[in-house]
Amino acid sequence: MTPKKRRLFGIISFILPLGFGVFFLLSALNNNIVYFIDPTELISKKKTDQRLRLGGLVKSNSIEIIGTKIQFQITDGSNSVTVNYDGSLPDLFKENQGVIVQGIYDSNIFKADTLLAKHDENYMPREISNSLKSRGVWRGEEND
């Protein structure tokens, strides 16, 4: 074997196991890497003492604002969870917009102390969305 080939095999036999190692490590840590869980997963968990993050869409017509407190529902389409939150809201917080809350789930109500808005992968100017709506081919959520 020439030195060149030896180095080539050296690198490959070094990187391949390392790659597999990282792969298995990440699969094992899967549950910890996931940044949030959805309402269906939350409801299936009977007991939740620790703080967790819940993500989904803000259910339409579910937002109630009382003073600085806000109550709304997060839905994933099949299940929804009522959320209580007291604090400032990011610009993107709207009905049908993605949202992630952090807090404690207690007696069917999620008490959140942090609220993050999630943006989706669609980028579109207002004129385009209006024309799509007027032509009846709008497939997104009703944003306004």
Added chain:
Amino acid sequence: MIDYLANPSRFFRITNFLLPWLMGLSITLTIIGIYFALFDSPDDLVQGSAVRIMYVHVPSAWLSIFSYLLLSICSFFFIVWRHPLADILSRSIAPVGALFSLLTLLTGSIWGRPMWGTWWVWDARLTSMLILFIFFLGYIALSNAFERNERGSRPAALLAIVGSINLPIVKFSVDWWNTLHQPASIIRTGGISIDQSMLVPLIIMTLAFHIFFVLVVILRSHSILIERKFYHLKVLGKI
């Protein structure tokens, strides 16, 4: 082909010919791109004007990935074939890549504060991008750790190759796990989800950034080549 181009004096000749063209192109494209991005592109439906940060953030992110890919390829060539030019190119790439990954993290943070409501979260995309940045820094530190510069080349090249495992993680983190960061808009199944009026400035900025990157890498590699020649002449006692 590689041996042909890897001759340093030929490398100088070819790149010297390319330099003015690259310079002209990168300046023109940057001006056009910034004009489109700041003045002649629409506000986003939900983000408003904050969408304009994307025209810097996304090209920087792509360039960071691209430059790390180049860094690991050059490092691989250096480890296996031991060609000094591969080492010189890796050394030229690393600081530029580090700069653009920092720019990605900073612009993302600035966008995240008003849009998400936070400067930083430890989700899979943001964390893997930070790790990419740290690998660039690690490469720079290790490659310059020795008195005789070239002694750091091999360990640093190994580090760069190890770090390439992170590249698919950065790219697919948004698909593999739930993240706060939005999934890909351009390179994805189901077509592009950015409106054309926003896609055009994005592509111009991406081209401008990449050409600028090539330009800076060539300039840096020239100075490293000259520096090494100088060093060897000094060691030989000729100057």
